[in-house]
Amino acid sequence: MRLYDTMTGEKQEFTPSGDEVTMYVCGVTPYAATHVGHALSYVYFDVLRRYLEHRGHRVRHVENFTDIDDKIIERARAEGITIEELTSRHIQDYFQVMDALNVKRAYVYPRATQEIPQMLEIISTLVERGYAYPAEGDVYFRVQKEPDYGKLSHRTLEGMVAGVRVEGGTLKEHPLDFALWKRTKPGEPSWKSPWGEGRPGWHIECSAMALRYLGNTVDIHGGGQDLIFPHHENEIAQAEAYTGVKPFVRVWLHNGLLHLGEEKMSKSLGNLVTVKDALASHPPDALRLAFLLSHYRSPLTYTDEGIVGAERALERLVNALRGDGEGRADGGVDVHLYRERFLAAMDDDLNTPQALASLFDLAREINRHRERGVAVGEAQGALREMAGVLGLSLEEQARPEQKDAYPFVDLLVETRSRLRADRKWELADDLRSRLEELGVLLEDTPSGTLWRFKSLP
RNA sequence: GGCGACGUGGCCAAGUGGUCUAAGGCGGAGCUCUGCAAAAGCUCUAUUCGGCGGUUCGAAUCCGCCCGUCGCCUCCA
Numbered sequence A: 001m002r003l004y005d006t007m008t009g010e011k012q013e014f015t016p017s018g019d020e021v022t023m024y025v026c027g028v029t030p031y032a033a034t035h036v037g038h039a040l041s042y043v044y045f046d047v048l049r050r051y052l053e054h055r056g057h058r059v060r061h062v063e064n065f066t067d068i069d070d071k072i073i074e075r076a077r078a079e080g081i082t083i084e085e086l087t088s089r090h091i092q093d094y095f096q097v098m099d100a101l102n103v104k105r106a107y108v109y110p111r112a113t114q115e116i117p118q119m120l121e122i123i124s125t126l127v128e129r130g131y132a133y134p135a136e137g138d139v140y141f142r143v144q145k146e147p148d149y150g151k152l153s154h155r156t157l158e159g160m161v162a163g164v165r166v167e168g169g170t171l172k173e174h175p176l177d178f179a180l181w182k183r184t185k186p187g188e189p190s191w192k193s194p195w196g197e198g199r200p201g202w203h204i205e206c207s208a209m210a211l212r213y214l215g216n217t218v219d220i221h222g223g224g225q226d227l228i229f230p231h232h233e234n235e236i237a238q239a240e241a242y243t244g245v246k247p248f249v250r251v252w253l254h255n256g257l258l259h260l261g262e263e264k265m266s267k268s269l270g271n272l273v274t275v276k277d278a279l280a281s282h283p284p285d286a287l288r289l290a291f292l293l294s295h296y297r298s299p300l301t302y303t304d305e306g307i308v309g310a311e312r313a314l315e316r317l318v319n320a321l322r323g324d325g326e327g328r329a330d331g332g333v334d335v336h337l338y339r340e341r342f343l344a345a346m347d348d349d350l351n352t353p354q355a356l357a358s359l360f361d362l363a364r365e366i367n368r369h370r371e372r373g374v375a376v377g378e379a380q381g382a383l384r385e386m387a388g389v390l391g392l393s394l395e396e397q398a399r400p401e402q403k404d405a406y407p408f409v410d411l412l413v414e415t416r417s418r419l420r421a422d423r424k425w426e427l428a429d430d431l432r433s434r435l436e437e438l439g440v441l442l443e444d445t446p447s448g449t450l451w452r453f454k455s456l457p
Numbered sequence B: 001g002g003c004g005a006c007g008u009g010g011c012c013a014a015g016u017g018g019u020c021u022a023a024g025g026c027g028g029a030g031c032u033c034u035g036c037a038a039a040a041g042c043u044c045u046a047u048u049c050g051g052c053g054g055u056u057c058g059a060a061u062c063c064g065c066c067c068g069u070c071g072c073c074u075c076c077a
Helices: A036-054 A070-079 A083-100 A116-128 A157-163 A204-214 A225-243 A275-281 A284-292 A304-320 A335-347 A352-371 A377-389 A406-421 A425-437
Strands: A002-005 A010-013 A020-025 A058-063 A132-135 A138-141 A178-183 A198-200 A218-224 A249-255 A258-260 A440-445 A448-453
Touching: A002 A249, A020 A036, A020 A204, A036 A058, A036 A083, A036 A218, A036 A249, A036 A258, A036 A275, A036 A284, A036 A377, A058 A204, A070 A083, A083 A275, A116 A132, A116 A138, A116 A178, A116 A204, A116 A225, A138 A225, A178 A225, A204 A218, A204 A225, A218 A225, A225 A249, A275 A284, A284 A304, A284 A352, A304 A352, A304 A377, A335 A352, A335 A377, A352 A377, A406 A425, A406 A440, A406 A448, A425 A440
Parallel strands: A020 A058, A020 A218, A218 A249
Antiparallel strands: A002 A010, A132 A138, A138 A178, A178 A198, A440 A448
């Protein structure tokens, strides 16, 4: 398949270097609730993983938690709790909503605070080799020592110095040098190091974890576009300087950012919608579909209308799977055609909008054939399978509390069927509209009345 | 200021030199089916791709300029 690599700026043929695909995805800094921007990113990488697996690859997928940084310390202090309490709460939230969104779990979720020895080992080596220097308990990476610094984000040191804010009283040799290790401040969590008590800088944990769990060269490394600089640029510098192996990463993948209004959604701007809130009013499949309806590299604006539109679109797919699929064997759907279109789209830099277009066309074809009494079981199976590659369950998703109402709704529907049999249309129609007001949709079909819960507003 | 991305129908969104008078979704209109609805199906809903020039036999797709929006350069998926 072809993937767009941020480093080269073009799509290139991707083949794993070994038996399995190694994939590192930058995880969250767990100091606030998981928001829908995170959801978008992890859904896309989940689809990539599912697709690679669908293509027969094993995927060794690692995702970190950066559970120590300024914001975490700040927030924990503000809330009067320990950083462990804060981060474990948000990590729990993260898993809960990602599970709800049907995002497959990674094989490992290393946490920065548990990888300190690896980081110290890297930092020490960098210092020994002259790639880093200690300064009053801090350790900085010497960007001028790395000639290709800026290769990922396509910047030059000169170009960046122009726009950089020069901090007063800095210990840095160069304004773009970045901290690998920060000396401790009173009241902050810290670890012992050759340079005194301190804690890791922001970028080092990802290099350390990727190298430890995936080796010196990782097939795929991904994250949001906002991580390209400085985070990923710095990861490359550290990792390549430490291992001497280039490239650290074979393909860099970055998803477009989710906007709310005119700006990107972010924790620091505070303009966010949490995944929990989104899932309170929309089914997980709808959220997922809303993301996949746009290409992963494009920015997308989060709107309620957008999700509602996806919800309707989802119903189309779900409805196409109704029935037992049986019928005349002749003149069935040419499933092969749709599979080919799906694969071709996915092979082309994970073009999910186009892949979905083939699924919608397939759904229409299924409905058309089914209406004529032709067997559509195979086509339905294919639709379900391809949707599964996109992580869409296509199940009617009732909430647990709704399940309790099943027998009662069944009873009402049955009663209404009797009224209809007696041609008591007025009563039957009234019952139907009253049920709709309560969130239950009825459909009378030749084979009986179907009902389902309306997804909540 | 530097670097980068983007601007396609009412809305969302693919397409990046000819098969494009432009996929798909949502919305809207009409029809079919239905006791009525719903679902589904059919038909219609951009001769046009921010604007202006240029390259080419041919451009939404390449080049230049302009206008507009966004991102990164500070924490961020």
